[in-house]
Amino acid sequence: MTANGQPIDKNGMAAAVAADIPHGSFVNLGIGLPTTVSNHLAADSGVTLHTENGMLGMGPEAHGDEVDPDLINAGKIPVTELPGASYFHHADSFAMMRGGHLDVCVLGAYQVSAAGDLANWHTGKPGAIPAVGGAMDLALGAKETYVMMTLLTRDGAPKLVPECSFPLTAVQCVKRVYTDLATFAITPGGVEVRALHGTSFADLKALLDVPLLDATAR
Amino acid sequence: MVDIVATAAEAVAGIGDGATVMVGGFGAAGQPVELIDALIEGGARELTIVNNNAGNGDLGLAALIREGRVRKVICSFPRQSDSWHFDEKYRAGEIELELVPQGNLAERIRAAGAGIGAFFTPTGFGTMLAEGKEVREIDGRQQVLEYALRADVALVKAHVADEAGNITYRKTARNFGPIMAAAAATTVIQVNEVVPIGGIDPENVVTPGIYVDRVVRVTPREGAER
Structure with a gap:
C-alpha cells in the first residue's frame, strides 16, 4: 500500500465520521471535536441528535435572538430545537443511553487500546480535579462507539496503544477510531486499518505498537 | 399537601446544618x-450538595461553596472553566468530592424516589470509579452495584406550578428536577408562575403535586435567565 493523499484535518475527520453514520440514526456527539460532526451531516441524513441533558432533535448552535438559557447542549452552549424535538428528564436521558437505544456515540479520547478500551476522562495527573460527566455512560450506551482523535500526541506518542496508561472510561467499547492518519475498526479479529491518509500501511505499522490488519482494499 | 409560600426564605426554612440537599440544574439551566x-x-452549614456540577461563576451553588457552607459535593462534573470557587476549596482540602458518572447519578436519584435500594449497571466497570464496589456478571456483562441516593431536601427550578403543586418545566432546564423532586423528604420548587388548579392541562404535568411540598414564585432578575 502506498501513501494515500495527505493527512486529514479536524474537518476531514468529522466528515469521515459523518459519512459512516447510517441514515436515520439516533446519535450522541461528545463535547469538543465530536460536536463538529454535525456540520458534515447531510440535510437528508435523517440523523436525530441526542444531548445528555435531556433532548432529542437538537439543532445547531443558537445565535442572537435564538439564545434561550433554558436550551443548552451538554457543553452548556445555547442550541436550537428542530421540528420533532422532545425533552425529558435526566434519568430518562441516560436510560435512553444506558438501555442501548442510541445507534452511535462519537467521543474524543486520550487513548484507545487495541481491545477497544477507552481513556478519555482523566489524565490521572497529581492535582488534576477529576470530572467524568456522562463519559462512562456514553462509552457503553450506544450500539456503536466511535472515537475521533489525532493519532499522535503533541509529543509524537501514539494514542492507539496496546494497553491504556490513562485511567479507563470503559473497557472494550470502541468500535472505530477516526484519526488524521488512518481510520481503524476494532474487531474481534484485531485492529483493521480501513483507510490511510498521507501515510502507508508499512509506515503506520512501524509507528504503532499494535498489530494491524490491512483492510484498506475492502 | 403543597404550601404556596410568598418568599424564598419561607421556602427554605428549616434546612439545618449537615443536611443533604439536592440542587437541580445542569450548569445554569434549571x-x-x-x-x-x-x-x-438562612445560614445552614456543613451541607452535602447533590448536583451535576459544583458551581459555575459566582452565582447560586458557586456562592454557597464560596461562603464555606458545603462540606461535600456529590456530582459528575465539578471541574469547568468557571468552577473557581469549588476548585479553590477542593485544592485547600476544605471540601469533599464524591465523583459519580452522570448516568449513575441520575439513576441513583431516580431509584431513591422509586423506593429501589440499589441496582447493577455496566457503567463504570473496570474503572477507578468502581473500585471496591460489588460486581456481578448479569446477562453476560460485568455490572457494578450502585446504591440509591436520597436527600433531606430538594431545591428545584421549574416553570409553572398550579395550586395543587403540579409542575411543568422549560426545555433542557428540566434535567434533574423531576427525579430530585421524588428523591427528597422535602421538595421545594421555585417557579416563574403559579396558576389556579385546572390551569395546567393534566396531560402536560411533568412532576405531579404528590412530590412537591413547597412552591414559591420568584421574579426573574432583570437580564438574568428565565
Whole structure:
C-alpha cells in the first residue's frame, strides 16, 4: 500500500465520521471535536441528535435572538430545537443511553487500546480535579462507539496503544477510531486499518505498537 | 399537601446544618438561584450538595461553596472553566468530592424516589470509579452495584406550578428536577408562575403535586435567565 493523499484535518475527520453514520440514526456527539460532526451531516441524513441533558432533535448552535438559557447542549452552549424535538428528564436521558437505544456515540479520547478500551476522562495527573460527566455512560450506551482523535500526541506518542496508561472510561467499547492518519475498526479479529491518509500501511505499522490488519482494499 | 409560600426564605426554612440537599440544574439551566440565595441567607452549614456540577461563576451553588457552607459535593462534573470557587476549596482540602458518572447519578436519584435500594449497571466497570464496589456478571456483562441516593431536601427550578403543586418545566432546564423532586423528604420548587388548579392541562404535568411540598414564585432578575 502506498501513501494515500495527505493527512486529514479536524474537518476531514468529522466528515469521515459523518459519512459512516447510517441514515436515520439516533446519535450522541461528545463535547469538543465530536460536536463538529454535525456540520458534515447531510440535510437528508435523517440523523436525530441526542444531548445528555435531556433532548432529542437538537439543532445547531443558537445565535442572537435564538439564545434561550433554558436550551443548552451538554457543553452548556445555547442550541436550537428542530421540528420533532422532545425533552425529558435526566434519568430518562441516560436510560435512553444506558438501555442501548442510541445507534452511535462519537467521543474524543486520550487513548484507545487495541481491545477497544477507552481513556478519555482523566489524565490521572497529581492535582488534576477529576470530572467524568456522562463519559462512562456514553462509552457503553450506544450500539456503536466511535472515537475521533489525532493519532499522535503533541509529543509524537501514539494514542492507539496496546494497553491504556490513562485511567479507563470503559473497557472494550470502541468500535472505530477516526484519526488524521488512518481510520481503524476494532474487531474481534484485531485492529483493521480501513483507510490511510498521507501515510502507508508499512509506515503506520512501524509507528504503532499494535498489530494491524490491512483492510484498506475492502 | 403543597404550601404556596410568598418568599424564598419561607421556602427554605428549616434546612439545618449537615443536611443533604439536592440542587437541580445542569450548569445554569434549571439552577434554583433564588432558593440557593435564601439558603445562604438562612445560614445552614456543613451541607452535602447533590448536583451535576459544583458551581459555575459566582452565582447560586458557586456562592454557597464560596461562603464555606458545603462540606461535600456529590456530582459528575465539578471541574469547568468557571468552577473557581469549588476548585479553590477542593485544592485547600476544605471540601469533599464524591465523583459519580452522570448516568449513575441520575439513576441513583431516580431509584431513591422509586423506593429501589440499589441496582447493577455496566457503567463504570473496570474503572477507578468502581473500585471496591460489588460486581456481578448479569446477562453476560460485568455490572457494578450502585446504591440509591436520597436527600433531606430538594431545591428545584421549574416553570409553572398550579395550586395543587403540579409542575411543568422549560426545555433542557428540566434535567434533574423531576427525579430530585421524588428523591427528597422535602421538595421545594421555585417557579416563574403559579396558576389556579385546572390551569395546567393534566396531560402536560411533568412532576405531579404528590412530590412537591413547597412552591414559591420568584421574579426573574432583570437580564438574568428565565
